[in-house]
Amino acid sequence: MTKNTLRTAEKIPSPTPSQPLTAEARPVHQQQRRNPPIAGELAAIALAQQGDGASFEVLYNMHKRRVYSLCLRMLGNVAEAEDLTQEAFLQLHRKIATFRGDSAFSTWLHRMAVNVVLMHLRKKGLPLVSLEETLEPSQEDGPRKDFGTRDLTLSGSIDRITLEQAVEELPPGYRMVFVLHDVEGYEHNEIAEMLQCSIGNSKSQLHKARMRLRILLRQKADGKVDA
Amino acid sequence: MTSDRIHTPRECDEFQQQLPGLFDSEHGLQQHAHLRTCKNCSSLVRDLEYIAAQAKLLLPIHDPSPAVWNNIQTVLSRQAKDGNKSS
Numbered sequence: 006m007t008k009n010t011l012r013t014a015e016k017i018p019s020p021t022p023s024q025p026l027t028a029e030a031r032p033v034h035q036q037q038r039r040n041p042p043i044a045g046e047l048a049a050i051a052l053a054q055q056g057d058g059a060s061f062e063v064l065y066n067m068h069k070r071r072v073y074s075l076c077l078r079m080l081g082n083v084a085e086a087e088d089l090t091q092e093a094f095l096q097l098h099r100k101i102a103t104f105r106g107d108s109a110f111s112t113w114l115h116r117m118a119v120n121v122v123l124m125h126l127r128k129k130g131l132p133l134v135s136l137e138e139t140l141e142p143s144q145e146d147g148p149r150k151d152f153g154t155r156d157l158t159l160s161g162s163i164d165r166i167t168l169e170q171a172v173e174e175l176p177p178g179y180r181m182v183f184v185l186h187d188v189e190g191y192e193h194n195e196i197a198e199m200l201q202c203s204i205g206n207s208k209s210q211l212h213k214a215r216m217r218l219r220i221l222l223r224q225k226a227d228g229k230v231d232a
Numbered sequence: 233m234t235s236d237r238i239h240t241p242r243e244c245d246e247f248q249q250q251l252p253g254l255f256d257s258e259h260g261l262q263q264h265a266h267l268r269t270c271k272n273c274s275s276l277v278r279d280l281e282y283i284a285a286q287a288k289l290l291l292p293i294h295d296p297s298p299a300v301w302n303n304i305q306t307v308l309s310r311q312a313k314d315g316n317k318s319s
């Protein structure tokens with residue numbers, strides 16, 4: 006019944022004018038850069054909040070790629086990523102009426118998706134942050150004169166696909182923090198809260214993830230040269 | 233610029249152990265005396281900064297299969313039916 010109103014998306018006022026739906030609660034943040042307002046989103050949210058199925062589908066199509074990519078990068082597994090994308094949107098459906106526009110909708114939704122993934126991993130009994138990885142740096146993380154003699158930097162040598170592959174090869178604990186911080190733009194305090202670890206722990210895991218990536222990327226770069 | 237100076241592994245180690253914290257305070261990192269004189273650690277820091285910068289460019293590129301939306305629809309319509317029955 007409300008399908009036809011979607012085309013006039015931008016003209017429909019927010020249901021709570023005092024709290025515009027696109028208002029950002031946080032200062033400048035990578036989340037903002039990555040979550041620009043999407044044309045038609047406000048109207049679709051308002052209608053979906055009233056139970057309009059077609060508008061919910063519009064929201065799904067607007068956000069499925071971001072949510073799925075997030076799940077896939079965090080989990081490294083297509084089947085699980087699809088299951089959890091489904092779960093995230095079902096949860097969105099249950100909770101959309103509670104969205105009040107304190108943050109951008111996409112920020113709100115992505116945080117929900119992150120929580121769905123983390124809940125899933127907790128249920129599986131997997132540690133979100135590996136303590137061994139944190140407390141005992143393995144040799145490959147350790148110092149580290151290894152590349153100095155070649156005086157070679159990675160700069161300019163990696164493309165997106167190579168980096169994607171290297172991220173997939175990270176141990177789950179490292180990958181989680183790396184994806185949340187460097188790819189998704191969450192701050193350490195947010196990650197610490199999500200993973201229920203200390204901020205120092207989050208920083209340390211991120212550092213180790215980058216160190217491991219450096220090794221993986223150098224190996225890949227060497228492979229290319231050798232080939 | 234870095235001026236060449238041989239650093240002991242211990243000096244490099246101590247510097248690298250501080251790195252996780254230094255990355256968050258960019259001034260702290262760039263001003264660090266060790267970086268001005270250690271080629272090895274400078275190259276390490278450049279690489280890690282480069283990796284972080286490249287990661288920001290990893291945009292979402294994967295789409296879920298159409299089955300995902302079909303499943304969502306199935307669940308939602310089943311819930312709607314159950315809801316109607318119980319009300």
Ligand SMILES: [Zn+2]
Pocket residue numbers: 239243244245247266270271272273274
């Ligand atoms: Zn050094």
